[in-house]
Amino acid sequence: MxxxxxxxxxxxxxxxxxxxxxxxxxxxxxxxxxxxxxxxxxxxxxxxxxxxxxxxxxxxxxxxxxxxxxxxxxxxxxxxxxxxxxxxxxxxxxxxxxxxxxxxxxxxxxxxxxxxxxxxxxxxxxxxxxxxxxxxxxxxxxxxxxxxxxxxxxxxxxxxxTPNESQAVFLNALLDKHEPDDVKAVVQLLEDEGKKPTVSNLKAAATELKLIPKAEKKPALRGKAEKSEPAPADPVHNLRVALKGLQGAYSALTPSAQAAARQVDQQAAGELLADIGKLAAGILRRVEQNAETVAE
Known part of the structure; x- marks a missing residue:
């Protein structure tokens, strides 16, 4: 079969x-x-x-x-x-x-x-x-x-x-370590604050209620290590780096990849794709404006 x-x-x-x-x-x-x-x-x-x-x-x-x-x-x-x-x-x-x-x-x-x-x-x-x-x-x-x-x-x-998959996975992880009433308190806190139970908001509320540890901030680097590497002498190199990054992003944004992301979390995927679209439109405008300036 x-x-x-x-x-x-x-x-x-x-x-x-x-x-x-x-x-x-x-x-x-x-x-x-x-x-x-x-x-x-x-x-x-x-x-x-x-x-x-x-x-x-x-x-x-x-x-x-x-x-x-x-x-x-x-x-x-x-x-x-x-x-x-x-x-x-x-x-x-x-x-x-x-x-x-x-x-x-x-x-x-x-x-x-x-x-x-x-x-x-x-x-x-x-x-x-x-x-x-x-x-x-x-x-x-x-x-x-x-x-x-x-x-x-x-x-x-x-x-x-009904939860989406991302919400279910996060809340299930909380249920592994805490009582259902404690996890419900996380959702109640968001409702009291008028916030939607997105995964990011759930994490913040769970952190506030001390159900998950607060993320530790990485210590700032001091001295020479704090300084960034100097830009390459050839400015064309920067454009090549930018092009390579865009090519990688284009390859990753296949229809199947977008559909898979929407299956897991439609709301988060939609927001991310909207942000990607805005950024792509901004890049296009910047390139076109520069081309017009050079033409003049």
Whole structure:
């Protein structure tokens, strides 16, 4: 079986509903995401009937769902869950994006831990990830970790709204060392100050409440070491350095790199890309103004 995770067309129906795998007899795990609709009914065996609006609560595949199935059927069940998660990936709703992270990451974790990639005809999990076209190896492992972080933060009800991945990762790290009430106090402090729970603001609030140590400032260098190196005698060298830096930035700003950054933290990525655009426009204006001056 060669996994191909593709987005559904408007006329496509749920892959979960089309599965021919044996009916589940175990209770389905449902994570209550703020802002997402909740299934209203269940069918025999405890399988939840999901609403058709695309923002239903995530139902990651549990160990109980897989136990008792053949390895081939386990892989099939998990690949269907991954495909279903992938089909919601482009939705801008935080609730839907959280569902994607939880369902995709949980399915990948099962496949890795149970070595089900062998059923797909490959020898390693990394080969399976590449064949499934779900991103590079680092993103697969990131999704596995972030699925657990997202679930923990949502279940703990740290935020009133659905967290993005960056928020979930940071808050989960706080929960590793502190009680949920202490972490909730971080969010409450921001609310009292009328600030948004961005990761930078969360870090500042956590530092103020002494949940994380204050970053130590590097001591200033003294004497000769404090002086910067003199600029090269050839001013053209500076332009070559500037060009090399811009070429590196251009190579890094591929559509796939921008899309990956938006998946992790859409707000932060959007702000950074806006700043990059302003800087690029400023560089262009400066070059054009200098060209006009030389022409005169």
């Amino acid at each position: 060669s996994p191909k995770l593709v987005r559904s067309t408007p006329a496509a129906t749920s892959l979960i509903a089309q599965t021919s795998a044996p009916p589940l007899q175990a209770k389905v795990e449902t994570i209550g995401i703020p802002g997402a609709s909740t299934p209203q009914d269940t069918v025999a065996g405890g399988t939840a009937l999901q609403p058709a609006n695309g923002t239903e609560q995530p139902q990651p595949v549990s160990d109980a769902d897989l136990d008792g199935l053949s390895k081939a059927d386990q892989l099939k069940r998990l690949e269907e869950a991954m495909a279903s998660a992938q089909n919601t990936h482009d939705n801008n709703s935080l609730a839907v994006r959280a569902r994607y992270v939880i369902e995709m990451g949980t399915a990948l974790r099962h496949i890795n831990q149970r070595a089900l990639y062998v059923e797909a005809g490959v020898k390693t999990f990394e080969e399976y990830v590449a064949a499934a076209e779900i991103g590079v190896r680092s993103r697969a492992y990131q999704l596995m970790d972030n699925a657990q972080a997202m679930t923990r933060v949502i279940v703990s009800k740290i935020l009133d709204k």
